[in-house]
Amino acid sequence: MNPPTIDDIRQAHDRIRDRIHRTPVITCSMLDEMSNHRLYFKCENLQGVGAFKLRGATNAIVSMNDQDARKGVCTHSSGNHAQALARAARDRGIPAWIVMPVTAPVVKRRAVEGYGATVISCEPTLQAREASAAKIVAETGATFVHPYNDPRIIAGQATAAIELFEDVGELDAVIVPIGGGGLMSGTCLAMTALSPSTRLIGVEPAGADDAARSLAAGERLPQTNPRSICDGLLTTLGELTWPVLRDHLETIMTVEDQQVITAMKLLWERAKTVVEPSGATPLAAVMSDACPLPAGSRVGLILTGGNVDLERLPWRMSG
Amino acid sequence: MNPPTIDDIRQAHDRIRDRIHRTPVITCSMLDEMSNHRLYFKCENLQGVGAFKLRGATNAIVSMNDQDARKGVCTHSSGNHAQALARAARDRGIPAWIVMPVTAPVVKRRAVEGYGATVISCEPTLQAREASAAKIVAETGATFVHPYNDPRIIAGQATAAIELFEDVGELDAVIVPIGGGGLMSGTCLAMTALSPSTRLIGVEPAGADDAARSLAAGERLPQTNPRSICDGLLTTLGELTWPVLRDHLETIMTVEDQQVITAMKLLWERAKTVVEPSGATPLAAVMSDACPLPAGSRVGLILTGGNVDLERLPWRMSG
Numbered sequence: 361m362n363p364p365t366i367d368d369i370r371q372a373h374d375r376i377r378d379r380i381h382r383t384p385v386i387t388c389s390m391l392d393e394m395s396n397h398r399l400y401f402k403c404e405n406l407q408g409v410g411a412f413k414l415r416g417a418t419n420a421i422v423s424m425n426d427q428d429a430r431k432g433v434c435t436h437s438s439g440n441h442a443q444a445l446a447r448a449a450r451d452r453g454i455p456a457w458i459v460m461p462v463t464a465p466v467v468k469r470r471a472v473e474g475y476g477a478t479v480i481s482c483e484p485t486l487q488a489r490e491a492s493a494a495k496i497v498a499e500t501g502a503t504f505v506h507p508y509n510d511p512r513i514i515a516g517q518a519t520a521a522i523e524l525f526e527d528v529g530e531l532d533a534v535i536v537p538i539g540g541g542g543l544m545s546g547t548c549l550a551m552t553a554l555s556p557s558t559r560l561i562g563v564e565p566a567g568a569d570d571a572a573r574s575l576a577a578g579e580r581l582p583q584t585n586p587r588s589i590c591d592g593l594l595t596t597l598g599e600l601t602w603p604v605l606r607d608h609l610e611t612i613m614t615v616e617d618q619q620v621i622t623a624m625k626l627l628w629e630r631a632k633t634v635v636e637p638s639g640a641t642p643l644a645a646v647m648s649d650a651c652p653l654p655a656g657s658r659v660g661l662i663l664t665g666g667n668v669d670l671e672r673l674p675w676r677m678s679g
Numbered sequence: 680m681n682p683p684t685i686d687d688i689r690q691a692h693d694r695i696r697d698r699i700h701r702t703p704v705i706t707c708s709m710l711d712e713m714s715n716h717r718l719y720f721k722c723e724n725l726q727g728v729g730a731f732k733l734r735g736a737t738n739a740i741v742s743m744n745d746q747d748a749r750k751g752v753c754t755h756s757s758g759n760h761a762q763a764l765a766r767a768a769r770d771r772g773i774p775a776w777i778v779m780p781v782t783a784p785v786v787k788r789r790a791v792e793g794y795g796a797t798v799i800s801c802e803p804t805l806q807a808r809e810a811s812a813a814k815i816v817a818e819t820g821a822t823f824v825h826p827y828n829d830p831r832i833i834a835g836q837a838t839a840a841i842e843l844f845e846d847v848g849e850l851d852a853v854i855v856p857i858g859g860g861g862l863m864s865g866t867c868l869a870m871t872a873l874s875p876s877t878r879l880i881g882v883e884p885a886g887a888d889d890a891a892r893s894l895a896a897g898e899r900l901p902q903t904n905p906r907s908i909c910d911g912l913l914t915t916l917g918e919l920t921w922p923v924l925r926d927h928l929e930t931i932m933t934v935e936d937q938q939v940i941t942a943m944k945l946l947w948e949r950a951k952t953v954v955e956p957s958g959a960t961p962l963a964a965v966m967s968d969a970c971p972l973p974a975g976s977r978v979g980l981i982l983t984g985g986n987v988d989l990e991r992l993p994w995r996m997s998g
Contacts, residue, residue: 406951628989629953632722632724632725632729632953633951634948634951670947670948670994671994671996673989673996677991677992678991
């Protein structure tokens with residue numbers, strides 16, 4: 361299995377273009393002033409299902425031949441990939457089985473069911489999730505679609521960077537969150553081809569910094585016992601995404617949850633856009649003292665998702 | 680004093696066009712499904728200072744001759760008009776005095792000061808506010824700029840409807856919140872000229888329904904003891920705005936605070952856009968059983984503002 365080429369990424373874009381939203385790139389003069397940069401936010405929180413994950417899931421499902429597609433798709437996820445795969449399967453009219461831990465919020469389970477997918481509950485361990493998914497694949501012949509360790513997924517996620525480049529041209533840097541590394545590796549591959557001088561910076565929660573530790577060690581290290589409000593960034597890098605990050609990234613910054621909360625509130629208050637904690641990490645990074653970019657840089661940031669429980673916000677209420 | 684004509688409104692638009700944001704009109708398929716209409720949201724929550732009020736304030740200030748302008752402007756407000764006038768004054772480089780009740784949130788006071796305006800504190804009564812403002816006008820020669828009972832303000836607010844029409848063409852109806860009636864009267868005057876078949880519907884909180892009562896009684900009634908989370912809609916209609924509403928509105932719907940909260944959460948969760956309670960009233964109205972529009976209507980809704988205290992949200996936290 362090899363990472364996608366720029367041609368694979370362009371083909372993915374042609375394939376999914378009419379099936380996803382062309383999300384806007386927004387700017388905010390207040391946040392420019394506060395950061396001392398010119399910031400371009402790619403609003404994947406406005407993507408279908410509220411997250412960039414629809415790009416990869418759609419590319420994976422549209423790429424399938426009819427015979428395989430008829431048998432459906434399967435994944436295990438309690439996050440945005442679950443909704444994205446369910447929605448992309450519905451759009452092609454094929455069945456989807458989504459394995460979710462019993463601890464997943466009811467609202468997420470309902471969202472997946474709302475797209476017509478079958479939800480299978482399991483114990484909240486990786487072993488239980490993988491075993492449940494393997495059983496379904498064996499029984500149904502469904503195709504397993506991994507959330508990030510899959511070239512079709514990476515090519516799909518990379519299309520966000522293509523659109524960002526089309527809309528605003530060359531950038532001094534792009535900053536992208538790293539969970540399993542699907543979006544970041546796709547962004548690396550796209551930007552290296554389109555705009556090789558653009559600096560590529562990853563960002564992780566300090567409490568789930570496997571990619572930063574891997575980059576420092578020169579080998580892929582697992583994420584154990586992650587602790588962060590960034591629920592989309594708790595996973596371990598994939599075998600396919602890791603070497604792409606290793607070979608392309610300038611650095612991986614880490615941000616504390618408190619910095620993420622501050623960035624998230626700024627995006628809500630100033631840009632009036634609802635972003636989930638994971639999606640606010642690039643702003644937290646660019647506003648941190650550790651940011652290596654010189655003042656006045658043109659920086660692209662991907663707001664990766666906007667799915668939050670408004671009754672469980674990660675800050676204290678005072679009223 | 681007469682209401683503005685469509686020519687006044689067009690001139691206002693030419694005057695302020697380069698000084699304000701051309702806010703986007705967004706759609707949301709989920710909200711279309713839920714409402715059984717095709718909804719077009721004019722995002723004045725993305726306007727400078729986070730509210731449509733910048734339109735009127737900018738038009739008023741840009742319209743002033745140099746001699747008057749040099750002496751500055753004055754108003755009393757604890758809301759979005761205060762910030763808007765302060766910002767428009769800064770943009771022209773003239774002084775602004777803003778009378779705010781001592782009860783105004785510190786964050787709002789700081790925002791006004793952040794634009795370089797002088798804040799004068801007073802007791803939280805209309806009499807105290809008016810007296811403080813009159814004193815400043817007498818001492819400084821500043822021009823008093825009323826938040827809504829002023830043809831230049833009405834013409835400025837009307838430019839939102841002009842842009843909505845330019846972007847999406849004829850609509851079956853527009854729904855606009857009513858506080859003092861500046862935005863609604865401007866919308867009436869613009870739409871009547873541009874698209875006379877569009878139905879004009881106002882919306883008010885049930886706890887601050889002076890306009891609805893006035894329309895029923897055929898005379899302007901004052902708002903006493905308003906009670907609603909919609910802090911932008913608690914004022915009494917103006918002498919100038921009332922006859923415009925009386926002569927143009929089909930109806931004024933009222934919505935309970937609980938309906939407003941539901942609509943506000945839907946806009947945050949589904950459209951990922953941060954709207955304040957007042958700005959969510961049009962969606963509350965169009966989703967209510969009392970809405971007179973037939974299914975499938977093309978409806979324009981103005982999301983009037985997005986200034987909320989994220990630590991004092993009007994719903995219960997469960998986490």
